[in-house]
Every structure is written in C-alpha cells, then in structure tokens.
Amino acid sequence: MKGPAAYRHMARLIRFSFGFLFLLSSLSRSLQAAAPVDLGVDVLAKRQFRELQGKRVGLITNASGVNKNGISTLDLLRHAPGVRLTAIFAPEHGLYGTSWAGEKVDSLRDPQSGLPIYSLFGETRKPTPEMLREVDALVYDIQDIGCRSYTYISTLGLAMEAAGENGKEFFVLDRPNPLGGERYEGMPLDSRFRSFVGEWDIPYVYGLTPGELAKMIAGEQWIRKRPQLTVVPMNGWRRDMLWEDTRLLWVPPSPNIPRPESAFFYVLTGLLGEMSGVNNGVGTTLPFALVGSPELDPDGFARTMGQRQIPGAIFRPVRYRLFGKEARGRLFGGAQIHLWDPRRVPLVPTALTLLEEVNKALNGAPVAGMRAEDSSLFDKLCGTDAVRLALQQGRSVKDLWESWDSYLEEYRARRQKYLLYPEVAAPAPLGGVQGPPQAVGLEEAAVPKAVPVPANGGNR
Structure with a gap:
C-alpha cells in the first residue's frame, strides 16, 4: 500500500491505538475507583487531615505507604494544608525498600524535600529524643504481612514507646492484613527468646491489622510508656477479606x-x-x-x-x-x-x-x-x-501445635477488645478447615x- 491511502490507513491505526490506550486507562481508573476499601490514609485525607492540623509531623513509612490510588503518604503529608512534615523514619529495608533483610540502614536526607530520614534499623531501633525534637506527632503508615517475625510491628511498638516517653502523639493509619483478619496460628512467644524478630506476646500468625495491634500493645502495657494513641481505621474492610478482595494496589513492603x-x-x-x-x-x-x-x-x-x-x-x-x-x-x-x-x-x-x-x-x-x-x-x-x-x-512436630491450642484460645479472648472490625461469623472449631481457620x-x-x-x- 502506497501514497495517500497508506497514510490514511496509518492515521486510522494511530487513532485506534490511542483510543484503545485511553479505554484501558479509563477502565483502570474505574476499577481503582471501585475499590471497596478506603485505607486509613484515604480516610484521613477525606477529613482534610484535620487531626494533624497545626502539628509538626514525623512519618514512619516506606514504599508501601501509599493511598488507594498509589500516591505516597509521604507526598500527601508534604502537601497537606496546615500540616508540617518535619522528619521521616524508615524501618528495616529502608524508605525505598532497597536494603536486604538484616542489612543496616543508614540515616540520610530525602532528595526531594531535604527532610532527614532517620533509620530505625541502624544505630537505633527506636526514635531518640533528638530525632523527635522537631516533632509533635508520629504517624505510622506501613503495609505489614501478619506474621510476628516480620519486623515492622516491632518498629511500630518501639516507636509508640518513644512517643510516650517524649510526650508525642501517635497516629496509626490502618491497613489490611493480607492473611485476613480471622486466622491466628502457631507458636507463643517464650519471653526468653524475645527479640526484634519477636517483640510481642502474640502468636506467629496473629490476625490483627496494624491499628488493632497498636491498640493491643498499648492496652496490654507491653511498652514502658504509652502515648496518646489515635488509630485512623479503614472504611469497607472486613476480616474475611484477602488482598484480592480489596482491589487495592500492592506495593512490596x-x-x-x-x-x-x-x-x-x-x-x-x-x-x-x-x-x-x-x-x-x-x-x-x-x-x-x-x-x-x-x-x-x-x-x-x-x-x-x-x-x-x-x-x-x-x-x-x-x-x-x-x-x-x-x-x-x-x-x-x-x-x-x-x-x-x-x-x-x-x-x-x-x-x-x-x-x-x-x-x-x-x-x-x-x-x-x-x-x-x-x-x-x-x-x-x-x-x-x-x-x-x-x-x-x-520428635513429631504435631505434638507441638497440639500443645498451643489453649494459648490460642486465650489469645482469641484477649484480642477481642482491640478489634476495630467485627468478626464476620462465629469462629470455626479448633482444627477446622471449613472457611478461614x-x-x-x-x-x-x-x-x-x-x-x-x-x-x-x-x-x-
């Protein structure tokens, strides 16, 4: 095909391609808009960040701290009217998620804002008074995975303790537990083996959101000094949801x-x-x-x-x-x-x-x-x-998990008062496999x- 006809054909292909890409983009936006869950950060934004108005804020986050549209909580707080972001705190793996497990994370400065990024997996695992000098409130927004040995929940509790000891408010912007909120399984924490990969008296799989766990850490007095704690809950999340049910973006934590x-x-x-x-x-x-x-x-x-x-x-x-x-x-x-x-x-x-x-x-x-x-x-x-x-x-490991049943029953009763989202149905019998265990x-x-x-x- 040559001449004007070829150009007309090419023009039609280009228009079709752009139209198809626009359709895909619109469909993607529609699907995202239809996501049934508002994260804690989305709820806070809809309230115009009023809880943080007039405060100097330190944000504990990493790459997973995004809203339902993929905008980072860091950027949202930087541009929130009446909110002054003064410090950033990074957990294990760093702010950008580029450090490997166990690798020391250095403190540095954010190239965009010039704000200090204090490492909570370097010289200290807990914010120091000097780090908190220009902070009125700490805000925590990190995606977790629902397992005790994943260290972000240790960072959560130790930062709460630092806030309490230094007279700072503490906010948790809640997020889903990707394992769901109904299952709790496994090993109790023997206090002899308490460490940064196991700080709190919860099962290995604990069935709570970060906000619920923060309430439990404070309520059970697992930290020396409790802060003034505010949890901003999600809208639309249910305990029986897995991540695919939320239709939210997944950013690797x-x-x-x-x-x-x-x-x-x-x-x-x-x-x-x-x-x-x-x-x-x-x-x-x-x-x-x-x-x-x-x-x-x-x-x-x-x-x-x-x-x-x-x-x-x-x-x-x-x-x-x-x-x-x-x-x-x-x-x-x-x-x-x-x-x-x-x-x-x-x-x-x-x-x-x-x-x-x-x-x-x-x-x-x-x-x-x-x-x-x-x-x-x-x-x-x-x-x-x-x-x-x-x-x-x-020896058979079966004997081990049988020995944990009474602990899990006690844990189930203890955690009830900290739930922000009601249980969907009556708990399944111990050992049952019908539905979420x-x-x-x-x-x-x-x-x-x-x-x-x-x-x-x-x-x-």
Missing part, C-alpha cells in the same frame, strides 16, 4: 514480598531459610514459594508432601538455580508450593511439616549443620527453642486422618 500471596509463602517457608543447606526461594523469582536443596530429590519430596494432603496446597517437583555468580553451577531440587485455596491452608502446621520433612529427607543435616548464630536466630524467629529441639530429637493447631487441619502414619514418626 520489602524486596522478597513482591505479591500479596507472598505473605502466605513467608509464613510457610520463612523459617526454612535458617536451616543449613536449604533454600526457600529467596534468590529466585519465587521468593518463599520454593523449598529446595542441592541434595533434595524433587520427585520424592513433592510426593511426600502431596501424601500429606494439605488443604488448599499443591507441591510440584522442581529444579532451579539461584541468581548471582556465587550460585552458578548449583542445581537445587525440591518443590514449588502452589496455593489454590489460601484460606484453607493451615499455615503454621504446614510450615512445621515442611521443616520436619526437609530435615528428615536430608538425614537431619539441615538442623545438625546450623551454626550457633543460625540456631539462635531460628529460635528467636520461632519465639521458642521447642521447634528446633523437636527436629533435633526426631480461626485457631488452627490440630492434626486434622494439616493432615487428614486418611493419611497413613509413617513408621518413623511423621507428621501425624
């Missing part, structure tokens, strides 16, 4: 939590990363969704986990390599975890089953080969040494009775 479902995988395999010679997908495009070792037989391991008949989960045999020069040439075998129904998966019993089966498949080497510092961190992440000792001694911990939740009991003491 840390480098290895790229998707909302990563929160589930973190609970399932986070502890595996401390075992000797075992990988949990960190260092691949599927962080926390893989279980592997150079010595692990993928077909045999996937078959073993499949025989467990974990509700809502499938284990597929895989072979993979890690990124990075030091990992070249090392082929890992293992399983990829697929969650076809995340609501039904008993997370902590499944996590313990994975620990047990990996350790058994590798003849005890993953636990026996731990260095002293690895064992110490593993116990702190668990909040107890009972898990490691059971694995070392070849409330206090999973019995063997029926993780392993149906039809599964034969291994002769060498498996997870039954």
Whole structure:
C-alpha cells in the first residue's frame, strides 16, 4: 500500500491505538475507583487531615505507604494544608525498600524535600529524643504481612514507646492484613527468646491489622510508656477479606514480598531459610514459594508432601538455580508450593511439616549443620527453642501445635477488645478447615486422618 491511502490507513491505526490506550486507562481508573476499601490514609485525607492540623509531623513509612490510588503518604503529608512534615523514619529495608533483610540502614536526607530520614534499623531501633525534637506527632503508615517475625510491628511498638516517653502523639493509619483478619496460628512467644524478630506476646500468625495491634500493645502495657494513641481505621474492610478482595494496589513492603500471596509463602517457608543447606526461594523469582536443596530429590519430596494432603496446597517437583555468580553451577531440587485455596491452608502446621520433612529427607543435616548464630536466630524467629529441639530429637512436630491450642484460645479472648472490625461469623472449631481457620493447631487441619502414619514418626 502506497501514497495517500497508506497514510490514511496509518492515521486510522494511530487513532485506534490511542483510543484503545485511553479505554484501558479509563477502565483502570474505574476499577481503582471501585475499590471497596478506603485505607486509613484515604480516610484521613477525606477529613482534610484535620487531626494533624497545626502539628509538626514525623512519618514512619516506606514504599508501601501509599493511598488507594498509589500516591505516597509521604507526598500527601508534604502537601497537606496546615500540616508540617518535619522528619521521616524508615524501618528495616529502608524508605525505598532497597536494603536486604538484616542489612543496616543508614540515616540520610530525602532528595526531594531535604527532610532527614532517620533509620530505625541502624544505630537505633527506636526514635531518640533528638530525632523527635522537631516533632509533635508520629504517624505510622506501613503495609505489614501478619506474621510476628516480620519486623515492622516491632518498629511500630518501639516507636509508640518513644512517643510516650517524649510526650508525642501517635497516629496509626490502618491497613489490611493480607492473611485476613480471622486466622491466628502457631507458636507463643517464650519471653526468653524475645527479640526484634519477636517483640510481642502474640502468636506467629496473629490476625490483627496494624491499628488493632497498636491498640493491643498499648492496652496490654507491653511498652514502658504509652502515648496518646489515635488509630485512623479503614472504611469497607472486613476480616474475611484477602488482598484480592480489596482491589487495592500492592506495593512490596520489602524486596522478597513482591505479591500479596507472598505473605502466605513467608509464613510457610520463612523459617526454612535458617536451616543449613536449604533454600526457600529467596534468590529466585519465587521468593518463599520454593523449598529446595542441592541434595533434595524433587520427585520424592513433592510426593511426600502431596501424601500429606494439605488443604488448599499443591507441591510440584522442581529444579532451579539461584541468581548471582556465587550460585552458578548449583542445581537445587525440591518443590514449588502452589496455593489454590489460601484460606484453607493451615499455615503454621504446614510450615512445621515442611521443616520436619526437609530435615528428615536430608538425614537431619539441615538442623545438625546450623551454626550457633543460625540456631539462635531460628529460635528467636520461632519465639521458642521447642521447634528446633523437636527436629533435633526426631520428635513429631504435631505434638507441638497440639500443645498451643489453649494459648490460642486465650489469645482469641484477649484480642477481642482491640478489634476495630467485627468478626464476620462465629469462629470455626479448633482444627477446622471449613472457611478461614480461626485457631488452627490440630492434626486434622494439616493432615487428614486418611493419611497413613509413617513408621518413623511423621507428621501425624
């Protein structure tokens, strides 16, 4: 095709392309506008930030602190009339989420505003009086994942304590728990193992939003001095919602939590990363969704986990390599975890089953080969040494989660007065797998009775 006809044809294609892009853009905006949940920051903005009017504000946030349209809370507060943003505070992984787990975060200055960015994962884990000198109120807005060992909730409570000790107000802009607000599972915190990866007396999976947990930290007097606390709740969030139900944007709160479902995988395999010679997908495009070792037989391991008949989960045999020069040439075998129904998966019993089966498949080497510092961190992440000792001694981990039932029942009663969003239905029976589990911990939740009991003491 040549001449004027060709130009007319090209013009029509260009108009169609621009029209199609405009349609997609409009559809995207419409879907976002239809999101049923207003985050705490959205609620605050609709109220014209009146609670912060005339105050000098210090903001505790990171890249995940955005409103429902993807605008950062940092930018919103910088331009909010009557609000003077004077300091920024960054948790583990830094303000931009570019630091790796455990990596020291340095204090610096924000290149756009010139404001100080104080690190709360560097020389101190808690705001100092000097950091708070030009602050009247601290505002906390960080997306969490609902697991005790994820350190942002430690930052939350320690910052609350600093606010109380220095006479500052404290605001929490509430956000959804991506695991939902109905499940609570797993290990109680033994005070001997209290640390920054386990500060509060809550289960490993605790079933609260950041605002609810802040109320509990203050109400249970887990900090030395309580601040004047204000939680700005969400509108439209229900406890039975998973992230996909909110239709909100997901911004990774840390480098290895790229998707909302990563929160589930973190609970399932986070502890595996401390075992000797075992990988949990960190260092691949599927962080926390893989279980592997150079010595692990993928077909045999996937078959073993499949025989467990974990509700809502499938284990597929895989072979993979890690990124990075030091990992070249090392082929890992293992399983990829697929969650076809995340609501039904008993997370902590499944996590313990994975620990047990990996350790058994590798003849005890993953636990026996731990260095002293690895064992110490593993116990702190668990909040107890009972898990490691059971694995070392070849005892069934089933006995562990059965022993936590009374604690979970007590926790359920204790947390009631701190709930900002009502429970949707009556709690499921202990160990039940119909709908979101409330206090999973019995063997029926993780392993149906039809599964034969291994002769060498498996997870039954």
